Ligand code: FES
């Protein structure tokens with residue numbers, strides 16, 4: 272189905288008010304979109320079709336900058352960034368908790384923003400800068416957030432910890448940039464470099480679940496870093 276027709280079908284309102292007709296056309300449009308490959312959507316990335324177990328698999332050649340290092344990978348178009356990191360690059364620090372965007376264990380930093388790598392297609396990260404937990408330390412020197420988590424005992428089993436730390440690092444940058452949160456009291460006076468209350472930290476970190484319940488220590492560690500109290 273031509274792109275223009277798909278777009279028109281998705282966006283158009285039924286002229287005769289017939290909901291049935293509208294849903295029929297919407298379903299056809301969605302089927303058309305599903306049939307379009309990612310290579311069609313991101314035409315700049317070279318693609319090839321390989322056969323795996325007798326099934327044709329479309330692969331893209333994707334350039335990923337992970338922790339400052341360039342990687343050129345053949346990637347199945349359906350591969351999540353999390354799977355590319357863990358299965359293809361053996362960077363297993365990012366954890367797969369739910370694989371459904373609900374726990375935050377897979378959080379990484381992409382171009383300075385925290386994102387769930389289980390819900391991010393690797394192909395969409397072509398040319399972008401990805402930082403994982405493995406890329407935060409400088410050699411033997413831990414990132415202040417890593418040091419604070421250890422100092423404050425902000426973990427028990429440690430499964431959520433890489434995601435918590437990546438999320439906290441980017442979250443403090445959001446606060447420094449003056450981004451508001453759901454519990455920000457006065458949106459008109461949000462300032463850059465704001466000091467976050469513990470309620471703000473809890474709200475902003477609410478996408479990162481800790482089954483061990485280490486939350487008080489996690490909040491304390493983040494507060495240490497924002498106040499410069501971390502070692
Ligand atoms: S594994 Fe990504 S949010 Fe749970």
Ligand code: FES
Pocket residue numbers: 425426427428429430431432480481482483484485
């Ligand atoms: S330390 Fe165990 S899930 Fe958070």
